[in-house]
Amino acid sequence: MTLIDNNALVLNSKDKPFIKYDTSVEGIRADRKVKLAAAFRLFAKYGFDEGVAGHITVRDPKYLDHFWVNPLGKSFDQITVSDLLLVNHDGQVVEGDGLLNGAAFTIHAHIHAARKDVVAAAHAHSTYGKTFSTLGKQLLPITQDACAFFNDHVVLEQFGGVVLDKSEGELIVEALARNKGMILQNHGLLTVGRSVESASWWYIAMERACQVQLMAEAAGSPRLIEESIAKQTYKHIGRERTGWYNFLSLYESIKKQHPDLTN
Numbered sequence: 001m002t003l004i005d006n007n008a009l010v011l012n013s014k015d016k017p018f019i020k021y022d023t024s025v026e027g028i029r030a031d032r033k034v035k036l037a038a039a040f041r042l043f044a045k046y047g048f049d050e051g052v053a054g055h056i057t058v059r060d061p062k063y064l065d066h067f068w069v070n071p072l073g074k075s076f077d078q079i080t081v082s083d084l085l086l087v088n089h090d091g092q093v094v095e096g097d098g099l100l101n102g103a104a105f106t107i108h109a110h111i112h113a114a115r116k117d118v119v120a121a122a123h124a125h126s127t128y129g130k131t132f133s134t135l136g137k138q139l140l141p142i143t144q145d146a147c148a149f150f151n152d153h154v155v156l157e158q159f160g161g162v163v164l165d166k167s168e169g170e171l172i173v174e175a176l177a178r179n180k181g182m183i184l185q186n187h188g189l190l191t192v193g194r195s196v197e198s199a200s201w202w203y204i205a206m207e208r209a210c211q212v213q214l215m216a217e218a219a220g221s222p223r224l225i226e227e228s229i230a231k232q233t234y235k236h237i238g239r240e241r242t243g244w245y246n247f248l249s250l251y252e253s254i255k256k257q258h259p260d261l262t263n
Contacts, residue, residue, distance in 0.1 A: 028061040032196055033081045036068055036120070037261045039200040039247075041254050043124060044077035046204065054124035055104035058196045059112055065089045067112050069105075071098025080263040089113055110169035111176070111192060118192045120199035129189035132210035136185050139209050141225040142216055146209040147233035148242070153181030153206070180238075181206050197251070198243030205246070 021031060036058050043049055043056070052073055060066040068084045070076070086095035089109045093100055104123075111121050132139075138155055141147050156175045172190070176182050180202055182190040189206050193199035216222040225233070236242070255261065 025062045030081075032058045032061065032119075033068055033084055034262055035196040035200075035247075035251065036084060037079050037081045038251050038254050038258075039122070039196055040070060040076040040079040041258050041261055042200065042204070042250055043122075044075070045254065046126075046207070048124040048126040048203075048207065049076040050125045052101065055101055055108065056120065056122040056196070056200060057104070057108040057112070058120040059118070060086060063088070064116075065113070066094065067108060069100070069108065071096070072101040072104075073099065077258075080261050082263055106169040107172060107190070110173045114173045115176075115178075115192065117194060118199075119194050120196040121190065121192045122199045122203040123184075123188065123190045124203065125188045126203075126207045128211035128214060129183070129207045130187070132214060133183050133185055133187055133189070138183070139206070139213060140222065141227075141230035141233075142222040143209070143212055143225075144233055144237065145205060146212065147225060147230045148202070148205055148238040149181050149209060150230045150234040150238065152179050152234065152238055153183065154179050155183045155185060156187075157185055159184070159186035193243055194240050195244055197247035198240050201243040201247040201250075204250075205243075 021027060036056060039056050043054065048054060054076070055070055057067040057069045060068060066086055066088045068086055070079055071083055071085050074083055083098065084096055085093050085098055085100060087093055087100055087105060089112070091100065091105050091109070107123060108121050111118055136155060136157055138153060139146050139149050141150050154175055154177065156172060180192055184190060189203060191199050191202035191206055193202055
């Protein structure tokens with residue numbers, strides 16, 4: 001069983017059917033959109049929403065210079081598949097009704113254009129990530145879960161205000177490099193992945209890692225996991241497939257709680 005970029009699982013004759021996807025362009029697009037809507041519901045459930053701040057995007061499988069995103073002002077806990085906007089890299093809304101968040105376009109258009117491996121990206125102003133971002137430092141390998149980001153996240157060590165300027169988007173892309181996570185100083189967190197599932201899970205996991213480190217450092221001096229062990233642990237829990245599977249369990253739950261998200 002092999003996970004591939006288009007969100008499909010290729011099953012060989014030795015694998016028991018687990019999940020089957022429609023691998024047509026239309027099928028992949030539909031799957032990405034419903035997972036994107038589910039991700040917003042999950043972000044709302046975990047309290048990651050704050051007014052109009054925050055956005056998750058997914059690349060369209062046919063028009064690779066287009067991505068789907070949430071409309072400005074729509075509450076995360078109300079977003080459905082039909083609410084999503086299709087936006088091109090020129091900032092034009094080519095499908096859907098609603099306003100485009102300028103910061104969402106500036107950040108995500110640059111990421112999708114520069115990182116062809118990135119299918120989805122997530123950014124929000126969640127409480128612990130925002131708090132941790134004021135410290136201007138990276139996450140430490142103090143728990144098994146934090147090792148998912150060992151040598152795979154960076155800190156953007158400056159705050160240039162609301163990201164609306166093209167140069168700010170370029171700065172974010174340059175700093176992110178090939179990493180899957182970023183701490184934007186005095187701002188919040190950003191994660192990317194080869195699927196909506198992984199990008200969203202990495203955000204959830206990164207927010208929790210920030211929370212744990214803040215608590216641990218407030219209580220004392222946490223002991224670090226040895227570097228060699230942290231690297232080995234990363235190979236198991238920092239992989240794309242691990243992020244995909246972790247999201248899947250949350251997806252099944254949120255889909256049952258919010259059956260309207262597919263509307």
